[in-house]
Amino acid sequence: MTAQALAGLLADETRLRVFSAIVLGAATPPEIASATGAKAKDVALALRKLTGGGLVVDDGGELRAATGRFKEVLRSAAGAERTVTDHGTGDERTESLLRTFVDGDRLLGIPSQLVRRRTVLAHLAHRSFRPGERYPERAVNDILRAWSEGSGTDHVAIRRYLIELDVLDRADGHYWLRPEAETAS
Structure with missing residues (x-):
């Protein structure tokens, strides 16, 4: 995943709120809907995109944020930009x-x-x-x-x-x- 793709995933307000709710402990779609005030269908759509992008993982019915992806993307972006000086x-x-x-x-x-x-x-x-x-x-x-x-x-x-x-x-x-x-x- 690129930094642009990561930013694109979180650029949508509903996806950002859904991801934030998961980070803060919401583990099921009803809990996420309650925490965000979003409609169930909007939560489901956001979860599909976030899961597909690797930011959310479904652990047997409980959702969790894959926050390690941020480190991976940042390291990858830093490595791509940094040139080794001789x-x-x-x-x-x-x-x-x-x-x-x-x-x-x-x-x-x-x-x-x-x-x-x-x-x-x-x-x-x-x-x-x-x-x-x-x-x-x-x-x-x-x-x-x-x-x-x-x-x-x-x-x-x-x-x-x-x-x-x-x-x-x-x-x-x-x-x-x-x-x-x-x-x-």
């Missing part, structure tokens, strides 16, 4: 880590574990700064602000982490990739 590291563990914390040119968050934090931030630095080039603090702030937008992490904190983790070095208001970090990724 960050070019060649290491599946590193790729998995980066997919968790990096989306394109956006930082989704910063790992709390130090080794993972360094891996993610070194990746960010290598994507943003050229080896041997010095950057004024304002340019570094602009680059890191773009990465951190929407992540809940302050660009100043990222800059500080990059220094503390020996990915960037600084002097006289300028920053650059540390030579050791240039070959680390």
Whole structure:
């Protein structure tokens, strides 16, 4: 079932009320009719559609909602929309880590574990700064602000982490990739 089909099943007001009554505990057509105020024939029609769509299951005369279908449809829709990004590291563990914390040119968050934090931030630095080039603090702030937008992490904190983790070095208001970090990724 697709997300559109699921939405279509519940788009009809009577079907939505019938499904809601079942979720809330109505287990027979008369109980559903009483709970919804719908006519018996409308309840029967809605049940036929909901059962056919897999949202309602008849367990020996007692109806129950198959709420697990929502999770299945959402997982299916999420899997269809999500593309796997290759960050070019060649290491599946590193790729998995980066997919968790990096989306394109956006930082989704910063790992709390130090080794993972360094891996993610070194990746960010290598994507943003050229080896041997010095950057004024304002340019570094602009680059890191773009990465951190929407992540809940302050660009100043990222800059500080990059220094503390020996990915960037600084002097006289300028920053650059540390030579050791240039070959680390």
